Amino acid sequence: MADSRRNFLKSAFAASGALALSGCTKLSEKPWVQSALGEVENVTRRVQRAFAGRHALAPEFTKSDIAPVFRANGTLNPQTADYAAHAANGFRDWRIPVEGLVEKPLSLSMDELRSMPSRTQITRHDCVEGWSCIGEWTGAPLALILAAARPKPKARYVMFFCADPMGNLPSGEAAFYYESLDLLEASHPQTILAYRLNGQVLPIEHGAPVRLRAERQLGYKMAKYVQRIELVDSFAAIGGGRGGYWEDQGYSWYAGI
């Protein structure tokens, strides 16, 4: 009697758990659930920004904290003829146009980028997967580049278009990695276009010749192989319309958590 009751309770318990679980999996596939849960991202962003503001700095570390090997993630070597050619001549001809909603469009050569005032920071890289790695990055503050290009009042986001191909769009066209920051995060003092890692020229696996560092964000925001910068008022018409390659796969645009 007690045994069968126990078994009944056990299976009732397991069954209700399984039901709740498969319910959550089914719900996860519904677009309205995704957008309802995704809406919360805006609350999180507003609250986190209320505490962190424009200027709160990500913690910086000491030389002794630097990881012996900085883990490379995502694309490790863009497989395009164009990129291979640039790599072969040491990225001497790499230029980064800064265009879109700016008063003064720029086209930055690597030399110009390197001759700008630089910032060196030892920071922790947090991957969305959960791991962390500390490295020393040197680059030009994006705020200086934006100041030189003078964003128009309508500009809201800075788009980073990259050289690494990420498979094909449904149309058959090649999709490339891209990302976006809003002007607040783009103007943060630790947001830099990095060209050195741990005192060395940025290696290909880490995004040579230039990658973005946005130290209050998760790793997927920090686009590697940055090829073109564009200021826009909306990214709805770009790529999948969600502001970045991973965002188009369902990841949150706000990557502060």
Next chain:
Amino acid sequence: MTSQAESVRGGRTGLPAWLRKALGLAPEGPYYKFYRHALLVRLTHWANAIILFVMLLSGLQIFNAHPALYWGKTSQFDHPILSLTARWDGDTVTQGVTQIGPWQFDTTGVLGASRIDGEMTARGFPDWATIPGPQWLAMGRLWHFAFAWLFVLNGLIFVAWAYWRKHAQRDLWPTRADIRHLPREIADHARLRFPRGEAAKRYNALQKLAYAFVIFVLAPLVILTGLTMSPTMDSAFPFLLWVFGGRQTARTIHFICAFSFLAFFIVHIVMVVLSGSWNNIRSMITGRYVIEGKDSHG
């Protein structure tokens, strides 16, 4: 609140006394109903049950994206303190391995490697323990961060109410007398003897300690270690990193907190069942709890 008339109902169903007791049905002798749980306690209790279910399982989904834990500021990839990995033979997953410190355990089928649609797959936790079931980090994060707000709101509502109505001071915080009676209560619990009559109206010392620990230690700890994993919150509150000894340590503590909630839940369910299932469950639904004997305050 109570009435003598109800005590007549006791003997009607004719079930044996031991079964009535085990199921938590009203006793044969005189009894009365005692209003045990206020409406707000019941509402926040069940809301919390749903929220913690989603939090734990979506948390395991997130964990599966990198099923290893470290101690310190960063990930020492070669020295995880815990990892769930798979062993391969060519293209086939053959084994799931759980490593805790220097020890390795074969956990094939559950941890490290488990079957999805019949096929052995490399996975930290199995698909029956994650929300959503399949590997889907982006969606796990959406569930986790949405329900994290609900967890915080629900908890704040409960704690604010508990202090306002003196529920926390009166019923939750263990008193000196509770601590003195602790050894005896542990012995009583071990023999499955639970308070009856008047004594059943109050939480006993073990209950108070368990509830107070979960509400005032575990919940704040799980929230703070969760926030420590957010790079933006680390810029706003750098002291969090100092308190917890780095982001990866915070992640490990967060994981330990999650499993402490699970341990609490298991003990909680066992106690609910052992100390009169239906009486307990009903009191958390309608608020009313049946007490043996005559109501001395009636």
